[in-house]
Amino acid sequence: MPANHTRRAFLQTISLGLGTTLAFPSIIHAKPSFQKKKLGIALVGLGSYAKNQLAVALAQTDNCYLAGIVTGTPAKAEEWKRKYNIPEKNIYNYQSFDQIADNKDIDIVYIVLPNSMHHEFVLRAAKAGKHVMCEKPMSVSVKEAEEMVAACKKAGVQLGIGYRLHFEPFTQEVMRLGQKKILGDVRFVQTNFGFSIGDPTQWRLKKELAGGGPLMDVGIYCVQASRYATGKEPLWVTAQLGPITDKQRFTTVEESISWQMEFPDGIMVNGFSSYKSNIEQLYVSATNGWFQLGPAYGYGPLKGRTSQGELNLPVVHHQTVMLNGICKEFLENNKFPAHTSGEEGLRDMKILMGIYEAARTGKKISLAS
Ligand code: NDP
Secondary structure (H helix, E strand, O other), X not given: OOOHHHXXXXXXXXXXXXXXOOOOHHHOOOOOOOOOOOEEEEEEOOXXXXXXXXXXXXXXXXXXXXXXXEOOOHHHHHHHHHHHOOOHHHEEOOOHXXXXXXXXXXXXXXXXXXXXXXXXXXXXHHHOOOEEEEOOOOOOOHHHHHHHHHHHHHHOOOEEEOOHXXXXXXXXXXXXXXXXXXXXXXXXXXXXXXXXOOOOXXXXXXXXXXXXXXXXXXXXXXXXXXXXXXXXXOOXXXXXXXXXXXXXXXXXXXXXXXXXEEEHXXXXXXXXXXXXXXXXXXXXXXXXXXXXXXXXXXOOOOOEEEOOEEOOOOOOOHHHHHHHHHHHHHHHHOOOOHHHEHHHHHHHHXXXXXXXXXXXXXOOEEOOO
């Protein structure tokens, strides 16, 4: 991993697209409003990701801790209360959630619910005056994502999306290699992420809760990768739905989807996402060489090579470095990092919806606006 100051200097110059290279929080001299050394985080929705990743991270982060929980399952409330020593006054359910406004222990609410519930709970968190982290995909429509960004802005609270890979060394190296043209100009990106889904009754297979299939769940990593490997924004997309081979599981969401995007300077991107095939790869071809990650997007350890050899980088716990990174930035500058902001999530939502529109209509959909 690059030294902290090097990484920071690099992050300051990540292009956020739309032709803009934004200044990053480390050069914004806002006055921090927090005197605390550790920020209190409340997890909303105690499912698999909250339990197996975020709670584990919050037990080892330097600058934030698990201060509260919000759950619809009383047995989980009891279990988490005991396990993490959470005071009764910091435990809420989905009905009592709004009372979190009066709880000074909670600085950040972290939404880890099924995708279609993100919008409601981000808006309620903003109304309660709490800063919000929200899991990916941030919403199930562009309109919802825009409302989430606007609500947080209006309430004067920060909105961040749980893009853990932005804090992960192999991914940061991909950003550096691509955006700084270390191996020349990027010409082509191949990005694939899929897995064989299990339980046919789970919310990920229900459009009303998931908003879509593998594209929403894991294809979003491929969209992110094409943007951070190039530092550019796509111009147009074409896409095709794969066949439905499992009629029991795939009644409302796609089983697999492929897409093609053109980025500025003629860069072409091929993407594939699936709930049927186990695949996790990123390959970037540049004028003077290539770089690739595989596995590229899961919890790791990630692995990578370039045309010049193996990438030897530290293996980290993604959620721990993400939460440490976000809270550090927040404690220093009173803002979440811009590269994982609500606006960044909104950009992805526009692309995901463009991919679905292209697949549905068979047309080339412009993303340039
Ligand atoms: P789970 O199904 O494991 O957990 C979701 C939790 O939400 C449930 O346990 C439940 O918690 C609560 N919930 C409330 N209403 C419902 C409902 N109608 N149906 C199902 N659950 C409900 O999902 P995950 O933890 O895997 O995913 C949650 C979010 O996190 C998703 O947006 C997903 O995309 C994202 N995620 C991100 C990952 C990453 O790497 N960044 C990895 C995995 C997921 P309770 O019982 O406490 O009410």
